[in-house]
Amino acid sequence: MIITYEDIIIKTLTRVLAPFLQLYALYVIAHGHYSPGGGFQGGVILAASFILMVISFGLDMARRRLSEKVDIIFLCLGLLIYSGTGALCLALGGNFLDYRELTKLLPVTIAKARSLGILFVEIGVGFGVMAVMTSLVYDISTGGLPPERR
Amino acid sequence: MEVTVLIQATDEAFKIIEEARNRALDVLNTSVRFTAEAKVLEEKKVQDIFKGAERTKSEVLSFLATFALLFFPFWMPLSGFFDVFHLSIGVGCCALVAYISHDLLFVNVRVGDMRTIVKRFFAYIPWLIYQIYLASVHVIKIVLKPKMPINPRIIRFKTKLQTDISMVTFANSITLTPGTISVDIKEGEYYVHAIDEEVAYDLLYGGEMEDRVAHVYMEAEHVYVQDVLDVARIYGALR
Numbered sequence: 001m002i003i004t005y006e007d008i009i010i011k012t013l014t015r016v017l018a019p020f021l022q023l024y025a026l027y028v029i030a031h032g033h034y035s036p037g038g039g040f041q042g043g044v045i046l047a048a049s050f051i052l053m054v055i056s057f058g059l060d061m062a063r064r065r066l067s068e069k070v071d072i073i074f075l076c077l078g079l080l081i082y083s084g085t086g087a088l089c090l091a092l093g094g095n096f097l098d099y100r101e102l103t104k105l106l107p108v109t110i111a112k113a114r115s116l117g118i119l120f121v122e123i124g125v126g127f128g129v130m131a132v133m134t135s136l137v138y139d140i141s142t143g144g145l146p147p148e149r150r
Numbered sequence: 151m152e153v154t155v156l157i158q159a160t161d162e163a164f165k166i167i168e169e170a171r172n173r174a175l176d177v178l179n180t181s182v183r184f185t186a187e188a189k190v191l192e193e194k195k196v197q198d199i200f201k202g203a204e205r206t207k208s209e210v211l212s213f214l215a216t217f218a219l220l221f222f223p224f225w226m227p228l229s230g231f232f233d234v235f236h237l238s239i240g241v242g243c244c245a246l247v248a249y250i251s252h253d254l255l256f257v258n259v260r261v262g263d264m265r266t267i268v269k270r271f272f273a274y275i276p277w278l279i280y281q282i283y284l285a286s287v288h289v290i291k292i293v294l295k296p297k298m299p300i301n302p303r304i305i306r307f308k309t310k311l312q313t314d315i316s317m318v319t320f321a322n323s324i325t326l327t328p329g330t331i332s333v334d335i336k337e338g339e340y341y342v343h344a345i346d347e348e349v350a351y352d353l354l355y356g357g358e359m360e361d362r363v364a365h366v367y368m369e370a371e372h373v374y375v376q377d378v379l380d381v382a383r384i385y386g387a388l389r
Contacts, residue, residue, distance in 0.1 A: 008335050012318040019251040023220050026243035027228050030236075065250070 004058050014056040021049035029126040033115060039122035043129025050130075051137045059141050068138060071131050078128030085120045097121070212256045215264075217248040219255070263368055270366040277362065278323055285327040285349065292346060301346040307354055308339050316367040323359055 028035075029042030053062040085097070092101035099117025100110050108116065221244040229236055256264075292300060311317045321332040324342055329349040334341040344350035353359075 008314050009318050009321050009332075012314045015254045015257075018254055019216060019220060019247055020224060022247045022251060023224060023243060024228070026247065027225065030239045030243060031229065034231075 039125030043126040046130040047133030075131035081124030213252040
């Protein structure tokens with residue numbers, strides 16, 4: 001059984017901090033080619049903003065913001081983007097995840113196409129990691145029970 | 151016969167007076183009830199205006215304000231790239247985050263007050279830095295004495311602040327100034343750990359920091375001339 005402790009300082013600071021956390025996570029994902037970061041790190045920070053909401057507000061408010069159904073959708077979306085990019089390169093005639101083939105779709109140079117392909121894959125990884133981390137915390141805090149039996 | 155008429159007349163007069171008295175009592179009771187309900191109704195009216203506005207204009211306004219607050223002071227300095235590709239990624243990311251979290255940042259704020267609150271907040275920060283400097287000098291003097299005359303205690307005092315943002319600002323200011331740490335806020339009372347008597351008495355009986363924070367978030371009871379000048383602009387626009 002989870003005992004919640006209501007603290008006004010933590011609640012206010014969490015709700016003010018959450019948008020900045022999420023934006024920082026997206027910054028880390030988008031600038032993986034330039035500064036330390038990338039998909040996994042950004043995804044973890046994005047999940048951390050929701051986990052912070054679980055800790056400060058309780059599970060219900062966090063579930064209102066990111067329910068398990070939307071979580072699973074994000075997970076599948078992330079996986080779809082990753083393998084979809086790879087399969088797209090496969091369908092365009094190259095190897096799996098050979099981003100050179102993306103020049104057939106977008107009007108960019110080969111180097112830029114590789115960079116863009118990596119960026120797409122990182123975005124997919126970010127969403128997937130965020131979904132998995134959030135669902136881990138949800139499972140731990142509810143004991144794995146479905147919503148009807150809590 | 152005149153006596154009977156007189157008695158009848160006095161009886162009717164008494165009845166009329168009694169009825170008048172009952173009516174006066176009724177009016178008194180209803181007026182008391184109305185003044186008690188009027189406050190509730192007024193608060194509810196303000197809240198309804200709130201909710202109505204929130205559904206329509208304030209939502210877009212808070213979305214835009216969150217977007218601007220995220221994009222300009224946060225994404226641009228972090229990113230450092232100002233070419234179209236990275237700027238468009240920035241706009242997309244900020245729009246996404248503002249869409250999912252725009253109702254978190256600006257809660258309980260009347261839209262017209264935002265500018266005054268921001269101005270006063272930026273005027274409050276130098277004073278706070280000065281207080282931090284004074285408090286740190288005091289703590290250094292205590293700590294560097296060989297006897298170290300500290301006398302730590304936890305004090306509890308009631309606060310006159312009402313909104314959560316102002317209470318959190320006050321608690322953070324207490325924690326920022328060396329010598330005091332705010333431990334908890336329970337039921338409108340602050341629990342603060344103070345390092346010796348002087349800082350404790352400063353908080354309990356001075357109260358200047360609390361007044362200043364109340365002034366920043368426009369909760370002060372006394373009226374400054376500056377307050378009137380600030381809201382006169384809004385009232386002028388409303389009229």
